[in-house]
Structure formats: C-alpha cells, structure tokens
Amino acid sequence: MATWLLALDTSTPRTALAVGRIDGDAAELVAHATHDDRGKPASAELSPRISALLAEAGVPARALGAVACGLGPGMFTGSRVALATAKGLALGLGCPLFGLSTLAVVAGAEATRGPVLALLDARRGDVYAAPFVVGDDGPERLAEDRCCPLAHVLADLPAGFAAQARAVGPGVNVVADALPADLRARSLALPGADAPGLWAAAARAARREAPADVATVDAVYLRASYAELGLNTPKRPPYRSPFV
Known part of the structure; x- marks a missing residue:
C-alpha cells in the first residue's frame, strides 16, 4: 500500500518542501516547492506553505503516512x-x-x-561538507558530515x-578560490536546498x-553557536530597571 510522505527543510537560505507517494521500492514526487528566503525568516511562512502544498497535491x-525533515547542519534557527514542525506533525x-x-x-x-561534494558555509573559515554519489535512488553517503576547513575536506576525500566530482551548494562561492581548478569548473553554486x-x-x-x-531526535549543528562560545555582542547596553 502506498504511503504519502511529506518532506521539509529550512536549514539553508531556501525553504524546500515536497510531497509524494512511497510504494515499496517506488517513489513518486507529486508536488513540490522551493522558496527563496534570503533576508527573511522562514518560520512564519512554513505552516501556510505546507498547507498550500498539500492542497496542490490533493492530500x-x-x-x-510519514514525515521527513532536514536536521542540518546549516542555519541553527x-x-x-523545521524539526519542531515535523515533530508536531x-x-x-x-x-x-x-x-x-x-x-x-x-x-x-x-x-x-554522480559524485557530489555538498558544501554549506559554516563561517569562521569552515565549511559543512560531505561527499555523496547521487543516482536514481538518491544521494548515497560516502563519509560523515563534517565542519572543518575546506583543506581538511579535500585531503580526506575518497x-x-x-x-x-562537482561541488554543490551555497558554500561553493565562499570557497571557490580554494577549490582545485577542475573541481571549481564543474561546481554548482546553488543558493540553498531545492525540493x-x-x-x-x-x-x-x-x-x-x-x-x-x-522524542529524542534533534537538530544537527556540528559546532557550538556564538552564544555557547560567548561571542555574541549585545545590540544595546544592558538596561537596569529603576524599580530594582
């Protein structure tokens, strides 16, 4: 019996949504949407977008019957x-x-x-990266996700x-000058995930x-946040209440 699957990811500057049927080894994408959220929060729009996509699919x-969610690494918020929404569903x-x-x-x-090196900008001189082989069955992982300098990633590739391979993702433009020339020529600097x-x-x-x-699944960060490292700079001076 076929199962309807809803998938969502908001860990990059684009919101990706997809809904389709899984029936044994067969998978059929029925409706999908990719939204460019650069410069604006995706959280306020996520639920209406999911509702619109389900309506488009007639589901x-x-x-x-199942939900899939991108856990990161990427934008912490x-x-x-995405995970809170997926858990609720x-x-x-x-x-x-x-x-x-x-x-x-x-x-x-x-x-x-074929062979793909996925790259996201982790800032502070690092990238989030992992190598995959992408075929008709989807992306097959060759190594674990990492957060480290690009040089370390390149040194440890199979x-x-x-x-x-081609490098793909928002991290490509950030590290383009450090990529080997032939790899850089084949790269695809996507602004984020797509549906x-x-x-x-x-x-x-x-x-x-x-x-x-x-109950226990959590977002994947691979690194401490600025707040956890004590690197956040307050936007305004501390305020002391006159009633204290």
Whole structure:
C-alpha cells in the first residue's frame, strides 16, 4: 500500500518542501516547492506553505503516512523550526519521522548525478561538507558530515573522487578560490536546498532507513553557536530597571 510522505527543510537560505507517494521500492514526487528566503525568516511562512502544498497535491494532512525533515547542519534557527514542525506533525498523526542530513538534501539537487561534494558555509573559515554519489535512488553517503576547513575536506576525500566530482551548494562561492581548478569548473553554486533534492534524500531514507525516535531526535549543528562560545555582542547596553 502506498504511503504519502511529506518532506521539509529550512536549514539553508531556501525553504524546500515536497510531497509524494512511497510504494515499496517506488517513489513518486507529486508536488513540490522551493522558496527563496534570503533576508527573511522562514518560520512564519512554513505552516501556510505546507498547507498550500498539500492542497496542490490533493492530500489532506490526516492522510500523511510519514514525515521527513532536514536536521542540518546549516542555519541553527531554520533547523529547529523545521524539526519542531515535523515533530508536531509526526506526533499528531502518529506516523514515522525520518531525519535527513541537509547536506544530503543539497547533494541530491535536481541538476546533480554522480559524485557530489555538498558544501554549506559554516563561517569562521569552515565549511559543512560531505561527499555523496547521487543516482536514481538518491544521494548515497560516502563519509560523515563534517565542519572543518575546506583543506581538511579535500585531503580526506575518497581516492579519485575529486577528479570526477562537482561541488554543490551555497558554500561553493565562499570557497571557490580554494577549490582545485577542475573541481571549481564543474561546481554548482546553488543558493540553498531545492525540493527535488529534498525528495531524493527523503525517498531514499523512507525506503532504506529506520525512522527516528520522535522524542529524542534533534537538530544537527556540528559546532557550538556564538552564544555557547560567548561571542555574541549585545545590540544595546544592558538596561537596569529603576524599580530594582
């Protein structure tokens, strides 16, 4: 029996949404949307966008049989918003939740096939990165997600990978000058995740992986936040109440 799967990711400067059917080894994308959220928060728009996509697909929310969600790495707030929404849906519907690496979502972008190095800008001189091979079954991981300087990523790539791969994602422009010339020439500087990539990662997870524990699954940061490191600078001087 086919299962309706809703997938979402807001860990990059784009919101990606997809809904489709999973039936055994078959996966059919029915409706999808990619929204450019650079310069504005995605959180206020996420629920209406999901409702609109389900309406486009002709699928009532109660008919969903599974939810998949990008967990990061990427934008900390975006990852938390998507996960909170996905958890609420999974708990309310009593359906499984599949956690996705946002790097896998980026790697599975519509224009990619073959070896892909997914790159997101982690700032502070680092990238979020992982190598994949993207085929008809979606992005297959070759190494774990990392947060480190690009030089470390390149040094640890599988033998022969860089000679055929293309780098993909928002991190490409940030580190373009540090990429080997041939790899840079094949690269694709996407502004964020896209819906076809999200569906590719979600469909693979739903068919091949065990669901996450909804109670314990968490966003993936790979690094401490500025607040945790004590690096945040207050926007205004501390205010002392005259009543204290």
